Amino acid sequence: MIRSRITDILYPAVFGIGVLILWELIVRGFGVPAVLLPAPSGIWAKLIASLPILWVDFVQTVIRAVIPGWIIGSLSGFLVALLCDRIPFLRRGLLPLGNLVAALPIVGVAPILVMWFGFDWPSKAAMVVVMTFFPMLVNAVAGLQASGHLERDLMRSYGASWWQTLVKLRLPAAMPFIFNALKINSTLAMIGAIVAEFFGTPIVGMGFRISTEVGRLGLDMVWAEIAVAAITGSAFYGLLVFLERRVTFWHPSYRK
């Protein structure tokens, strides 16, 4: 048990460090110019040197756009799913559309939203709301139907109201689906906010920094931004996995 847990961490760590060392060696050995691919050590130095800029970009993109957008989008998707659950007609009408929209290239709405909500963070947050709404809607509707007939009959025989059934049976049963949507949304939110910045932004933000530094061939700065984005994304995802384990401890996939 302990041994397998150690290898669970050790193998990927060894693999990752190996890739970094290989990267460094290739860049140094073949003399790859820094405008093509900077070495990991160079990226690290740049990251440390430009922490204040990175922090400002982080606040603009993540704190102002990603997190509020993710919360509003997921919450409204969930509320509409509840509404669909109460009104079957609405569910039958909205769900096929929701499935369709979930497959569409929604990032294309970005220029329209920038036009509507201006260059600053509200348009990015709106983008995130639009991107996160549909995965939550589709998953939450599926989740609310996940509880079995026997369990629902039991609640009925207790004389439980719709509200009690929801809180005590159907919401817990829907949690794996909801967390799945939250995890999908965490990556979509980062993408949405950054892509929306390509269409116009004040002079801060991760997407803005990436596109301008690419133009100036400052690739070490671009990679530093990418590192921040990757760490943020992974931490966000990891936090959700941790919460999921706490909330859905009863689920078969977590049984020892």
Added chain:
Amino acid sequence: MSAAPAIAAKPVARESGNALPVTAVCLCILLVWYAAAIPMNWVVTGPKIEAAGGGLSGILAFSWNEARPVLPAPHQIAQELWKSVFTVAPWMPKSLLYHSWVTLSSTLLGFVLGSLLGVALAIAIVHSTFLAKSLMPWIIASQTIPILAIAPMVIVVLGSLGFTGLVPKSLISMYLCFFPVTIGMVKGLMSPETTQLDLMRTYNASTSQVLWKLRFPASVPFLFTSLKVAVAIALTGAIVGELPTGAIAGIGARLLQGSYYGQTVQIWAALFMGSFLAAALVWLVGVAERVTLRRMGVKP
């Protein structure tokens, strides 16, 4: 491996007779859209309406036919689509079909490459514990990186290496769409039951025989489910790949030009065209799925 990002939950079992509710919801959306166009376009149309003397007919005429609206009315988008698809020769840069083809070609190349990479990775992961343990966390982590944000860099760097046009865009599509295929295929290749694997063992089947005769056929339904997700995000990748470099052709380029010059109707038309493409691609994969499964003897 609990749940994977980018793979949505399976839709709830299809209920019969969804046509009426779907039509009703669509009609509602259209109504809200037309109604919303009036207040949203007021910034642009307000002075004109007052100059023309107002009145309900004046409001409607101006709000729904503004050349540079904040929110174009649906019929304006339909007109623009009709104009740029049917009245212009498909090889002219003004034709939306031309732009669609540019985006579609890089989507398809990226989709094929990404699916092959995804299947190859899945086969490697299924056969090697070391790879499963060391690669899997990184494959998942790779998707938490907003790759679409790196797209400009990938394109500029590849461009300076001499790759321009199709290849860099399809590389972005490939990076996006290998992931659902890998996750789905690992599940699919692992899906044969222990008794079936034991049977292959009693036949003294080699690893490759087990792979081709048992694991691969068992994984086909999983493969197609992943391919549907993959083809949709491959298209998104291709569109976004066209944004940062100021590409001159493609759906993404149309979006960008529209946003530079304030051509709202053009943006919406490009958006709808992209949506049609996505729906068509997913539908095609669905058709391929049904044909393949029927050939394999699966009863519908």
